[in-house]
Amino acid sequence: MTTHSNIKPDPGKQSGDDRYARQICFAPLGADGQQQLAAGRALVCGCGALGSVIANTLVRAGVGMVRIVDRDFLEMNNLQRQVIFNEKDVTSGLPKAIAAAQNLATVNSQVTIEPVVEDVTYANIDTIAADVDVIVDGTDNFETRMLINDFAVKEARPWIYGGCIGAEGQTMTILPGKTACLGCLMPELPPPGTTPTCDTAGILGPVVNVIASFEAMEAIKILSGNLEATNRQLMIFEMWHNRVRQLDTTKLFKTGTCLTCAKHKFRWLDGNLSSGSAVLCGRNSVQIGAPAGGQVSFPQLAQKLASVGEVTHNRYLLRVTIAEHQLTVFADGRTIVAGTDDISTARTLVAKYIGS
Ligand SMILES: [Zn+2]
Structure with missing residues (x-):
């Protein structure tokens, strides 16, 4: 056996x-x-x-x-x-x-x-x-x-x-x-x-x-x-x-109209459309630059974020608190992430909760 x-x-x-x-x-x-x-x-x-x-x-x-x-x-x-x-x-x-x-x-x-x-x-x-x-x-x-x-x-x-x-x-x-x-x-x-x-x-x-x-x-x-x-x-x-x-x-x-593969304009690679990111000195905050694409609708974003944290907004900015971080989103999409001085962490939070 x-x-x-x-x-x-x-x-x-x-x-x-x-x-x-x-x-x-x-x-x-x-x-x-x-x-x-x-x-x-x-x-x-x-x-x-x-x-x-x-x-x-x-x-x-x-x-x-x-x-x-x-x-x-x-x-x-x-x-x-x-x-x-x-x-x-x-x-x-x-x-x-x-x-x-x-x-x-x-x-x-x-x-x-x-x-x-x-x-x-x-x-x-x-x-x-x-x-x-x-x-x-x-x-x-x-x-x-x-x-x-x-x-x-x-x-x-x-x-x-x-x-x-x-x-x-x-x-x-x-x-x-x-x-x-x-x-x-x-x-x-x-x-x-x-x-x-x-x-x-x-x-x-x-x-x-x-x-x-x-x-x-x-x-x-x-x-x-x-x-x-x-x-x-x-x-x-x-x-x-x-x-x-x-x-x-x-x-x-x-169609031959694509800026990238037909016209060989590499806007992202050139850094022209890259969202600038920067640590805000002494504030334990990071600014993530505005992505290309236009204006943020605060009511729409507030509704999307209602389940993930406390959200407030006025006509100039929207603020959401998620655990120890506070994200402040401006009308052009620029976001300040408070509670960190690490750009990667801030970018991750923006990608997760605001989207691009
Ligand atoms: Zn293409």
Whole structure:
């Protein structure tokens, strides 16, 4: 009679050679594709819910180098959907990029994992993304996505956009020069405060897994040399309503009016549209500059924030208190975050609660 304690692992089955057997067995990938994956370099930009699944999938798949960049630290409310983190990571107060790299290093020691604890901006994206073959979107705001889009189009680098809110998500693969870019889809940012964020509209874990898995699959196709297999449509998953939609973006691409991919104006990368941020000296406060896009509607924003903190507003500004932080939003979207002197923390709070 065999008991579990008698089952010894077969050393041969533990070797690195066998690790990717099921993947190599898939004919369109094969041994050649696996070799290309092993030489591939991916940037996972943002390591929250989407980034967790993307980084996890790419590291397990054997992508040679996975760089994980994130500006945030972990909170207990992340664990509901950010699947590579655990309670110990939260109590240890680690930045997400570091915790992700530590946890994934125990999964696949063959992969080089590079954590970067930074806010991606026009000033550093050249360095962070210079040597990667693909950029995969795990961010939580459109300002960073527009910046990635500028960089990717300028440098002819494939990137995969993904975003989720509530039970809905969307994703699009951008092959510069061949497909529509994010600027074709969204010529300007929505006005500040008008888009829901996962802190105001909530988010369900499964939709994140679907979108992130879709993004990771596209990255695997690109890195394994199977560009022709990539998806050429905007995919929209409305999971609560059991709907999947595919929108053809070819027409958008062919209009030739996109400032980014048709006219090669890189407004985000040039820093022209970058929201200036600054620590307000001696006040334990940070100012986050106005995003492009117009005026804030205070009644609309107050309604959105009613469930997260105490909100007051007059015709000049709106103020919301969330735990030890107080956010003061001006009509043009400029926000002063009191209770911190750290720009990344302030930017994270603005992205979470005000949106961009
Ligand atoms: Zn475009």
